[in-house]
Amino acid sequence: MPSSFNRRSFLKGSTLAGVGVAAAAPVAIAAPKLLPVDQVSTQGQSRLSTFTSDGTQWTVYEDQSRRDGPISFVSTKGAFALDKRLAACFDDIKPSYLGLALKDICLADADLLADKLLENGDPDPEQVRRAAPPLGWNYTRESLWWRMPWTNFVGTRQQGDTMPIFPNGRTRGYRPEHDFPELEGDDGVKTRWEGLLGGWLPAIHKIIQVSDTRYYDLLVFADVTAPDELLVQTWHRTVQYDNGKAVKTSFGYSYAPFPPRRTVPSAEDFYAALLAFAGYWQNEVKDQAAVTLPDKALADMVSHAFAKELITRPRGVYPKYGVVDRDYFGPEYDGFQDILTSSLYANLEWGRFDQAKAVLENYFDQFVYDDGMINMRGPEVAQFGLTLSLLARYLHYTGDLATLKKYAGKISNTAVLLAEMHDLSLKKPVTDAGFGLIDGWSESDACLHPDPSLWWKPYWNNSSFTIRGWRDLARVWPLISPDQAGQAAGWNRRADQLQAQLVKSVRANVRHDLKPAYLGVLPGLKQTHREALAEARAKKQRTEQGWAHRVYAELLHADVLPDDLADIVIDAVRGHGGTSIGVLANFSPANETNRDQLGFISYGYAQQLLRSDRIEEYLLFLHSHRYHSHTPGTWVAGEVSDIDGGLPLYCVPAQLTIPKLVRWALVFEASDADTLYLGRAIARDWIASGEPVAITGAPTRWGAVDFSVQGQGASIRGQVAFAGQSRPKEVHLRLRVPKGKTLRRVLINGKSARIVGRQKDTVVFSPAGVAAFTIEAVLA
Template sequence: MPQGFHRRALLRGSLAGTVGLGAAAASAAPALPRLESTFSVKTHRLTQLAQFNAHGMSWTVDEDQTRREGAIVFTSDKGAFSLSKRPEAVFDDITPAYLGLALKDICQADADLLADKLLAHGDDPDPDEVRRAAPPAGWNFTRESLWWRMPWTTFVGTTQQGDTMPVFPNGRTRTFRPEHVFPELSGDDNVKRRWEGLLGGWLPAVHKIIETSPTRHYDLLVFADVTATDKLVVQTWHRTIQYDHGKPVKTAFGYSYAPFPPRRVEPTAEAFYEGLLTFAGDWQARLKDQAKLNIPDAALSDMVSHAFAKELMVRPQGVYPKYGVIDRDYFGSEYDGFQDTFTSSVYANLEWGRFDQAKAVLINYFENFVFDDGQINMRGPEVAQFGLTLSLLARYLRYTGDTATLKRFAGKIENTAAILTELHDVALRKPAGDAGFGLLDGWSESDACLHLDPSVWWKPYWNNSAFAVRGWRDIAAVWAVITPDKAGQAADWKSRADTLQAQLIKTLRAHIRHDLTPPYVAILAGATLTHRQAMVESARTKSGNEQGWAHRAYAELLHADVLPDDLAQTVINAVRGHGGTAIGVLANFGPPSDDSRDQLGFISYGYAQQLLRSDRIEEYLLFLHSHRYHSHTPGTWVAGEVTGITGGLPLFCIPAQLTIPKLVRWALVFEASDEDTLWLGRAVPRQWFASEQPITITGAPTRWGPVDLHLQRQGLTLTGDVRLSGETWPSDLRLRLRVPKNMRLAAVTVNGKKAVVEGEDVVIRPQGGPLRIQARLRKG
């Protein structure tokens, strides 16, 4: 090993400026990691890696190097904590391919053949079978297929820097190459057989295992220095271990750049592990406000936390919006004001109690990206997203009680609502015979404005009107709290919401094509072709088509929750039955192809939410598992805006990453839009109850206050604890107990009294104090 150094020595010496550390260790004072266990981690069979002093304590670092999943353990005189590993295969070893179906048939079919097969048994989809429905994302890409993009597969970063650092398949970054010491790792084609994961379950430290022969593999760790003070440059720590026949034979460490001796040399083991300790503590502290989650599927729980960590890395200084990372698409400033980046962030952070982050994002957006007249500082405003913005502002107030922030932007909020009322006025002046009479024209998709003739997409899409209804209705309910002197405006918004909703339902019902099976609903009134037919015609004529981006229209129409259930079900059936889903996730619509059927990763959650409302729970769970396995790369969980099912490398966007947190939250705690109803456990997988492990969420925000839920089955007994901490209760509280299919609820009590049970739903009447639910089960 080259002459080593200890990182703290750098901080005192002339090399500090060279490596970009400065005095960050002293000034940043990152928090100490929470101790996962106290004096209970056994280290006598582990390999000692280093000893050092940090955070006022002496530390010993050990690692289980007998297995690839072996944890790294930090021990001090006050306790110990462990950083686990969970590598996932990033190569295709799945047989039979596509569950035995032909790829051409899957792609060409109107029906979602893979979804049909996964749901055919009538029970919850099996997560592992869902995983095996298609090869892993990011496995089978070629450099040529990426066009202008670099072939990075994941990235690391910090909260304080203004950029991120790409990590490539062999573990290199744009500034450091492990193949300098280990030439066998050169070239991405030599590292096809690899596993990837995150250290500590969800921490943004990339762990790779690269197998180069049956007897040799390399174990790599890459993470960003959380104490670095650079404005843009991301400093990175690296460790590479060569294993022969399962035993470590060579270890090398790196920091950001190749050595330039004698002034820049390879760091010591002590420096690396102190950096790792500080890194873990810093990230744990940044997510300490997240509602606590303990579910049998630990990886799914970790995906929730990792999504919030990724958002902090993507946003410069943790706040400023970026749609993507690294490449100009989508890191360019022209995307910064994208409405979906704002709404997806506020939504996810609110649902998990991350109120400070939601507030920071809200203030940044309304200060920098909303003009006084309500328009946004970005090309191509999306009509429906104005409505979603208003709805989320109302949710923010109900969850946080932060009236001051919304008062600060009251004028901009009022004008956001006015953009929709102006469009509504125009809609009401259309001729009565116009197919889109009374419905809001406008762009549904931001990209429409970039085309030669944007008027092709200036149309009365259903979602424009649906989210105008939702936005007006929700903001009207809290407007008197924000601006008491203008409370009268709320009455106009409520009236418009009722008028527009009635017109939307009437027109939509009149335009259902019952001549098709299942009945078909186009994305706007007056359309005569299905979206697949329209896209084939558009490709043939090389012209724009008004049914472009149909996926957005369906997702937002259903998300707004303004349709009666029978009509919402018709829309769902039309989407799923006419080429609109891919392994249960809303598809990125395009003309039929022999080898392409892509999932839409980032706005499709609105479709999933309606599946939940309509009690299509098995389909909701298929969406959840499929998004997890096929809209994310394995292990490091890079979420794609659009992801194919043939193993190509998707293009990352942060709204896609923030989808899983929403889906998991709603499965456990879900609020009705307009009724005084709170659902608990509505989409808990039956497999979780079968495991007999705890199912717990603590501090989940609702408009009635935080809720705690704990469920666990042991044999034929199921117990539950529910606590609402707010001053009011919903008039309708429902707890669903989705026990395994071979069991039934025999008797249920709430606080010792016989409960009202409807199927699997325990109906709880309003009452104060904690609730204790006890259920006796029977087989059969």
């Protein structure tokens, strides 16, 4: 695209308006964050281009001596650099599975890989990565069935769709092989590395090696200034390297040239677009709580997840479960409750309140009826409860009472809907195994089968999240609807009644004859989920134990079980085929070839690991989800991901899992107690590294909190600060010291604190009346 081409002028003068098609509004572009020029080194870098943008002249440099060399932009006003991080997408990990046989891993009831990775305490992230091959290295075109073999996608907030990117860097409109024939097709690009420019920006960077002496460096990103309603315009750069030297560079914009009207863009065009791209995306996540971790990739995954959500959602707001393919991008999925709850949860936890509000309003305007029912084919009972709980969290974090008042009728009727279902459960005979427990679909897909009544059952999660939803909503309901404040007492009474029945029934249904003890997905079952699924497959039938993974994840997530029962459920899941490399599995009959991870609702299981102080298992979940539920380098999160190198199917709730896990590791709130947990799942190696671990502006129901710790040889230094007037009754500060060390003394604001906890690594203090605290710990 020539630099003289002005898209906005074209659309303004276009005859499109005459035929009733409105052009999108011009896109405002923020400037990227700049550093003083002397803080961005260009020494040894190649000068690539000079251009002028908004009256400022910029010079672009790149370190072309190495594959991950940064691209630097320098002006008289300041400078910035976009670094590169690459991960191998081919078979750099021989599928040895830590010395275990894949057949044994898949057939075992125990999670053999998890057991091995947890032998020495905190799991080693590199060993976790090497526990299975990377996603996408071993897929075949035939294995994708109806899907196109895309491996990533790009887009913007303002567009209504996305653009798929294929292994060789092509899109549906542009092919780099036009200039570089060696890049034709996907079979010839198996040996490649991929990453994201600037650490997390949604610009795809590829290295494709075609021989020992030649490789291609590709960059692809969306035009953030494009106002098209649906179509995503794309920028492309391909550089051929021979013997480590750049010998040919080509640029492209969206389509092949069609001279004289559509010509090849210049280098100046490309780098000006990249400048705008960086500013645009930095601006989109500027409200996110800042986080600093020794493992920088984990921090980048948080920001990238929010960028991917904005790309996935048309206009950044309207819900979509997936992208590109009709199945998952189709409108029949749009009202899926998990899209709402995963987004609301993640955005609230990271202080992205504007996005949380936009998502909430869109859903309640378009997908919630006045009677509390939703505009979606398969409502899930537990997700109604989670929605109510998150609405309470929204008010606690944002103070935005006006928005919830606007939807007070719909919110109340959602709670009443659950009460009506509870009333039906109380009409069952007291001898019924499901007496007092809520029947209903646990999984949305139940409605698609010939007889969905098979899954209209009293699954544990239906009741557990109903309890949580009623209880959390009752705390804020008098503020939302003062004239109906009396409803809150009724919901609390129901929550207590339902919780008592749930706990009683769960205890009665634990099978202590199995080792470890086992709990089925609903009362009265005689088979384990593996037995039921195997029998159903053999008989070519369906089973009420389908989607058992959702039951366990949501039962644990709701936090309504006593500690001992929560531990029994965790052990039952992990010990009876329910996890894969530490992540909740997509339950299936035992077989010799696959043991898939569940990427999108499994975070509820992880949250209970944290709550139950099973920190090593929590860290394994975090690292395993990162490496085995995401494609390497470019982090496309799979709804379900195998462990033998297949290509996963993306869904946005899976993408928003890592932000939750990282946030909770640093700052986590008790569900019902007035307690704030800090540093609960900080890895020991992070403290040992001597690098800072910090989060700034983490929202809590007591206001924003800043928290940081840093190992300094034989000591640990840290700070805690509360921004508002409210305080929790207690702060539980965890200091997970490096392996082989112990805490000898901890001072909070200069005063000695008592060290408590099972591992003697926690201090408890009351922050009443004090805004800031210093932490000084001495190790032995």
